[in-house]
Amino acid sequence: MAVSQKQIAKKLGVSIALVSRVLSGKAAEIGIAPETIERVLKTAQEMGYVPSAAALALKGKSTRTFGVVVYDFKDPFFGAIIEQLQMRAHEYDYSLMLAGFLNRTPDEQDLQPLHKHALDGLIVIGTDLDAVWLRDFEHLPVARIGHGAPSEPSVRIAIDENRSAELLVSHLIQSGHENLAFIAAALTAHRLRREAIAQAAKKAGVHFEFIEADAQDAFQAGMDAANQLSQRTDAIICATDQVAMGVLHTLSHTDRIPAVTGFDDIAVARQFIPGITTIRQPIAAMAVAAVDAVVQKKAPARLSLEPELVVRQSAS
Template sequence: MKRVSMQDIADKLGLSKGTVSLVLSGKAKGSRVSEETSKKVIQMAEEMNYQPNEIARSLSTGKSMSIGVVVTDISNEFFGNLTFHIQEQAKKYGYTVITSNTNESLEEFRNAIATLLNKQVDGIILVPVDEGQEMVLKIMKRNLPMVQIDRYYPGIKANYIIIDNYKVSRNVIEVLIGKGLRRIAVVCYDINLNALTERRQGYIDALTHHKLLDTALIKNINYENQEEEIKQAIIDLKNNPDKVDAIFFCSRKVFITGVKYMHREGIKIPEQMEVVCFDEIDSFSITNMPITYIKQPIRQMGEKAVDILMEQMSGSGDVNEYVFDAEIEYSI
């Protein structure tokens, strides 16, 4: 079927194409187009099933009215919620969101960025992956607005929004020590990005300060083989000759997999081992398991990322570096 154009609507109503364009672009107010004419144009557009030509509009305005969002694992509740809040905030500015997933893969990160650049998005919000600096520099070379979120590349002067991973991780270990726990393990992805390295370092520094650090209790997990390695880490901690009092899981996905194998190994929580999850999980509200968790301000992070992107699109040259605090909370 032939696509309905503004000219078709104009011909039906005996109006000029310019008048129809003013109405359908939302610019009729303040012009000489009457309210009655505007209503007729809108009604006819609906009757004829008019769909705006986004490609033509982007060519004429220089904007696609879309932004790209690149996350590492959309199946992860954290990134799913983060993307949702980004989308909701983008709607307020009249923008749509194109989301890509990288699975912590540098190759997939490169492909995602290249695809978004080819689609001529007006800006990009991204979660960095290890060794992905070249793609961020490529975005910056094009003068395309960009915000890093959850993590950032320290050597690049660019916008980012993160939480203070080190402070809250050190604080939560201090909470466990304050409860009398001494043998505290950490299970964390072995990825060289500041969000994860700072969580691990907060753990190390808190235990070192109290002369309680045992490096055998640091379990670094390869992302690509995480299921098997988390399982083995739980078995090793269970069989440690000196009883382990608690485990700090430094991401929600590691926590979910870790707790699954704790149950399979018959480890009672919290009677035999306490657990800490870096992030809140919806299912906490329906479990009877007492869990210490770190709550991140996901909504504020997503909304602020969009706000910064829009400021950049409006010509701001400021580099914004936002560091939010996270809270230590308890499931029951």
């Protein structure tokens, strides 16, 4: 239960007005003794007093809260990012207010909590090249972890897709593979990744085919697309680790298992059998950049972070 200024005043035997003055930083203006100020602040801390966000907003003060919008709560990669965001926010003494979409489709009902609170900024997790819903939040500093439109008024923080593609294609070629396939779900982020893989394959002079499953669920997309592979394919690059798991699940029931790579390096990628060769995204650095951009109110920009190739049994 939240501690009120009335409870603090009762415990100290002073007036509520005095406690209010001290906690609002105006005690010195009316000559309250330093000893009394120290006693009120110490008691408030001991009792776990937290200022009301609504009251702070009415006074035009920072609520030390920013919103986090997640495009897909089922995506484990996004969950790992939320953890890192919370850790970084705590370093600034900020709190998170979480909202999200069903099936990656923005809906006004999902955005209502953001409108009801006085936020100091907004962090978006997920790729969207047409985020018209963000227009309602142009008064706030915004950071996106993922790809956004160049005109989007946000700091866009994302992995270097071209460098990631080069690392994957180069590794597979060095392992003796020449006929590559890229498997993805029907998602914007996956299509952007496909473009980078296609460019890297063309540059390397190797055969490349693309299979996009109708499903938006990554694991299901991998399972479905694996049935469409041509016999000549000897290596499969998957848009995410979950897609790779779906592919390996389907292929485990056949007598051929080509090299398979994923993307993201979610926790289960190293626990899966076989362990999945993948691109590790620097989620801690992404979270730090996003929180810093919002707290420090940085101007819209694009930050491209370096990927890391992690080699495991699925494509060693």
